[in-house]
Amino acid sequence: xxxxxxxxxxxxxxxFPGTGHPMVRIEDVHKRxxxxxxxxxxxxxxxxxxVVCIIGASGSGKTTLLRCINFLETYExxxxxxxxxxxxxxxxxxxxxxxxEKDIARVRAETAMVFQQFNLFPxxxxxxxxxxxxxxxxxxxxxxxxxxxxxxxxxVGLSDKADIYPVQLSGGQQQRVAIxxxxxxxxxxxxxxxxxxxxxxxxxxxxxxVMEDLAASHGVTMIVVTHEMMFAREAADRVVxxxxxxxxxxxxxxxxxxxxxxNRLRAFLRRFxxx
Amino acid sequence: xxxxxxxxxxxxxxxxxxLQISVLVIISGSIFGLFGGLGLLYGPSxxxxxxxxxxxxxxxxxxxxxxxxxFYIPPALDIEVSGFAAVTVALSIxxxxxxxxxxxxxxxxxxxxxxxxxxxxxLTFWPRIWNVILPQALPAIIPPWTNTAVEMVKGSSLAYLVxxxxxxxxxxxxxxxxxxxxxxxxxxxxxxxxxxxALSRAGVLLERRIRYTT
Numbered sequence: 001x002x003x004x005x006x007x008x009x010x011x012x013x014x015x016f017p018g019t020g021h022p023m024v025r026i027e028d029v030h031k032r033x034x035x036x037x038x039x040x041x042x043x044x045x046x047x048x049x050x051v052v053c054i055i056g057a058s059g060s061g062k063t064t065l066l067r068c069i070n071f072l073e074t075y076e077x078x079x080x081x082x083x084x085x086x087x088x089x090x091x092x093x094x095x096x097x098x099x100x101e102k103d104i105a106r107v108r109a110e111t112a113m114v115f116q117q118f119n120l121f122p123x124x125x126x127x128x129x130x131x132x133x134x135x136x137x138x139x140x141x142x143x144x145x146x147x148x149x150x151x152x153x154x155x156v157g158l159s160d161k162a163d164i165y166p167v168q169l170s171g172g173q174q175q176r177v178a179i180x181x182x183x184x185x186x187x188x189x190x191x192x193x194x195x196x197x198x199x200x201x202x203x204x205x206x207x208x209x210v211m212e213d214l215a216a217s218h219g220v221t222m223i224v225v226t227h228e229m230m231f232a233r234e235a236a237d238r239v240v241x242x243x244x245x246x247x248x249x250x251x252x253x254x255x256x257x258x259x260x261x262x263n264r265l266r267a268f269l270r271r272f273x274x275x
Numbered sequence: 276x277x278x279x280x281x282x283x284x285x286x287x288x289x290x291x292x293x294l295q296i297s298v299l300v301i302i303s304g305s306i307f308g309l310f311g312g313l314g315l316l317y318g319p320s321x322x323x324x325x326x327x328x329x330x331x332x333x334x335x336x337x338x339x340x341x342x343x344x345x346f347y348i349p350p351a352l353d354i355e356v357s358g359f360a361a362v363t364v365a366l367s368i369x370x371x372x373x374x375x376x377x378x379x380x381x382x383x384x385x386x387x388x389x390x391x392x393x394x395x396x397x398l399t400f401w402p403r404i405w406n407v408i409l410p411q412a413l414p415a416i417i418p419p420w421t422n423t424a425v426e427m428v429k430g431s432s433l434a435y436l437v438x439x440x441x442x443x444x445x446x447x448x449x450x451x452x453x454x455x456x457x458x459x460x461x462x463x464x465x466x467x468x469x470x471x472x473a474l475s476r477a478g479v480l481l482e483r484r485i486r487y488t489t
Contacts, residue, residue, distance in 0.1 A: 133397070181396075
């Protein structure tokens with residue numbers, strides 16, 4: 001698709017104009033479910049405007065990591081920062097104590113998520129779904145929110161579905177509404193959790209097209225957990241491969257997908273028969 | 276038929292009291308039930324344990340015993356309780372326990388992804404409950420809630436045992452005076468039936484109004 005970077009090939013993190021600090025910083029994050037450690041020390045930085053794809057087998061921890069970024073999952077140790085703000089906790093004497101609900105909510109408003117199961121609100125129309133966040137969380141006036149919601153629905157190709165309820169939409173359409181709903185919050189970071197995995201194959205393309213469009217504009221930082229290798233290859237600035245709770249390899253898509261170094265990554269990619 | 280027509284105004288006085296009790300009970304029971312159900316699901320563990328205990332105990336006792344407990348124990352502690360108050364409080368506690376379970380079950384059945392999506396947008400707890408979760412739980416709450424409301428109207432007839440002049444007690448007194456048992460009890464039955472039919476119909480209308488699926 002589009003690849004307008006002109007950095008030298010060995011650069012793992014392309015430089016983006018921005019705030020001077022990484023938009024997302026994940027430092028030595030550990031997480032366990034009971035006795036099972038699912039994140040075993042993750043270190044990752046994502047620059048503002050960067051598009052990062054996280055790939056890996058199910059159980060590798062990639063979805064858990066994504067959900068830690070907006071604190072839908074807690075983490076036991078390490079730090080996650082979104083735009084230099086610590087996520088989910090306050091720091092006191094070097095220890096993590098749970099943050100207040102409104103602080104967590106504030107960070108979440110800056111990180112929008114698109115889910116594998118869409119999770120549209122079934123009792124609201126598509127328009128109402130998209131306008132809901134700005135109205136309730138950003139206190140935008142209803143008319144203004146509705147106007148911008150219509151623009152976003154048009155942007156994802158669904159202007160004629162504004163007054164339709166989710167139950168009447170196809171999976172691909174619902175997912176595009178979900179993307180519009182996330183965009184309506186004007187987030188600093190967009191988190192995509194295997195957003196095409198639950199779709200019939202013929203509907204995957206329309207959703208990926210919207211995402212490629214977003215990625216090309218580089219207006220928003222995107223962290224995409226996906227199995228769609230073609231998308232990762234064409235739209236990502238960087239690909240991260242996770243396995244068994246750690247990051248095994250990361251780098252530019254053509255290196256990671258085209259020229260995998262570790263055996264684990266090679267074994268993983270073999271399943272996709274990528275060229 | 277004559278005694279019924281002559282005594283009808285007295286029966287209607289009883290209906291008024293029955294309605295007073297019923298309205299108070301349904302409203303307060305619903306409020307207890309809403310917060311009870313949410314507390315059972317989302318509260319801190321001490322609250323959940325407390326509510327669990329309350330719900331299990333109240334649902335395990337016959338309604339009459341609950342009424343008697345509230346009517347006879349406070350005077351032993353020098354607190355005066357009228358029959359009307361005892362019945363209303365007891366029925367409210369009873370309704371609250373039932374509605375807590377109804378709300379708990381209905382809210383728990385709303386898919387977890389809905390809460391995730393609402394959290395991800397940046398909503399705090401009460402806005403999530405009010406805007407996203409409760410609207411989706413309502414279709415599962417209203418039918419059993421209507422049922423509970425009807426049971427409370429019927430339960431209000433136990434008030435006659437603590438000398439509250441609701442419909443049943445009124446009927447009983449009139450029967451005592453006129454001796455026309457059959458027609459009068461049938462009239463009372465029809466009045467109860469009318470109240471409960473109205474309640475059930477209201478429930479069905481409510482169900483239809485909140486329907487959002489085609």
